[in-house]
Amino acid sequence: MIALAGYAGLAGFLWLALFQALLAAGLPLGHMAWGGADRRLSPTKRWASLAVVPLALIGALVVAQAAGIGPELLPRIVIRPALGAFAVLFALSLLGNAASKSRAEAAHGVPLALGLALATGTLALRT
DSSP states (O other), X not given: OHHHHXXXXXXXXXXXXXXXXXXXXXXXXXXXSTTSOOSSOOHHHHHHHHHHHHHHHHHHHHHHHHHTSSOOOSOXXXXXXXXXXXXXXXXXXXXXXXXXXXXXXXXXHHHHHHHHHHHHHHHHHHO
């Protein structure tokens, strides 16, 4: 169960990092994020997407380390609280994505947020 949650969480965080990097670069994917109102994000939203990239990469590192499938670069004492914080963040993100007026954002964001909430929550409880 831990390995499955680890690989699923790792895939989710890496996809989130790539997706946000593509948004920050100006690709026309804005209908799938940030409320879905703009096909191409405004400069402010592009900077916000860029800020998400390192956070998603930290999430990938935390998940990989917690599942024992990645290097131990972070102190063990921060792993469980970080997993718990990510679980809460993505549970809230799930609600926001589900409430979005953009069908594309909901179709993309709900499964991603659900997967990340379940993966990080599972690992937080098992670590």
